[in-house]
Amino acid sequence: MKRVVSVVVAICVFVSTCGCGEPVNPNARPTYKASVLIRHNGKPVEGANVVFNPIDSTGGVAAYGRTNSDGVAKLTTYRDADGAVEDSFKVTVVKLEQRMPDVPKELLKSDPERYDELMIAAGAKAKPPAHLLPSKYASTKTTDLTAEVRTNGENSFEFELTEGLSK
Numbered sequence: 001m002k003r004v005v006s007v008v009v010a011i012c013v014f015v016s017t018c019g020c021g022e023p024v025n026p027n028a029r030p031t032y033k034a035s036v037l038i039r040h041n042g043k044p045v046e047g048a049n050v051v052f053n054p055i056d057s058t059g060g061v062a063a064y065g066r067t068n069s070d071g072v073a074k075l076t077t078y079r080d081a082d083g084a085v086e087d088s089f090k091v092t093v094v095k096l097e098q099r100m101p102d103v104p105k106e107l108l109k110s111d112p113e114r115y116d117e118l119m120i121a122a123g124a125k126a127k128p129p130a131h132l133l134p135s136k137y138a139s140t141k142t143t144d145l146t147a148e149v150r151t152n153g154e155n156s157f158e159f160e161l162t163e164g165l166s167k
Contacts, residue, residue, distance in 0.1 A: 029061055031083040034075040034155035036065065036147070038093055040133055044071025045095060045161070048133065052089035053140050061085045063149075073139060084149040091145035093137040093161065096129040133161055 036054075037043045048067045052075060054060020063084035065073030074081040101122030107115035134141040147157045 013015050028165060029085040031063075031077045031085055032151055032155055033081075033083040034063065034149050035157070036067075036073050036075065036091070037156075037158040038067050038071050038073070038161065039058070039159070040161040042160070043051070045093075045133065046071065046091050047074075049069040050075075051092045052084050053092060055088045055090055055146075060087055063089075071087055083155065086151050087147055089147045089149065090140045090143055091147050091159065093133060093136075093145070093159070095132040097132055099126060099129055101126065103163060111165075134163055137161055 013114060036052075038048050038050060044066055046069045048071075050065050050067065050073045052063040054062060061077055061084075063075040063077045065075045065081075067073045075084045076082060077084055101119055103118045103122055106116065131138060137145065144161050148164055149155050
């Protein structure tokens with residue numbers, strides 16, 4: 001009985017401490033709310049993956065987000081939308097074409113094994129997804145987008161993606 005009580009107490013302690021506001025690592029650098037607006041050809045870009053890559057990769061901490069229908073992403077470092085650490089970043093932006101194999105969805109319920117087989121076969125034949133934004137923004141080596149996250153002030157960034165050759 002004592003063992004059961006101990007296990008229950010341990011589970012309760014674990015569950016009650018999950019999701020607390022402090023980062024899992026007590027030595028983690030503090031974050032500051034940060035957001036980014038991405039436009040391409042003057043229009044907000046929905047569904048783009050944005051990464052703030054620390055310029056000094058030794059000890060730097062990246063932040064990421066996905067743009068909503070307004071083209072805005074709230075950055076995440078440790079926990080959802082907690083922001084980014086104070087640092088200088090190269091910003092990458094990627095949006096890839098979404099391709100779904102032509103496999104009847106009804107098979108998922110009626111014959112899940114056959115559905116899986118067809119999905120795997122279709123995936124093996126699929127071409128890589130195409131970039132829907134200029135590919136120069138997909139790599140830290142070619143992007144010309146930079147950002148400085150600071151402890152004071154508003155960390156709100158806007159980028160207009162333009163066509164052209166990589167620098």
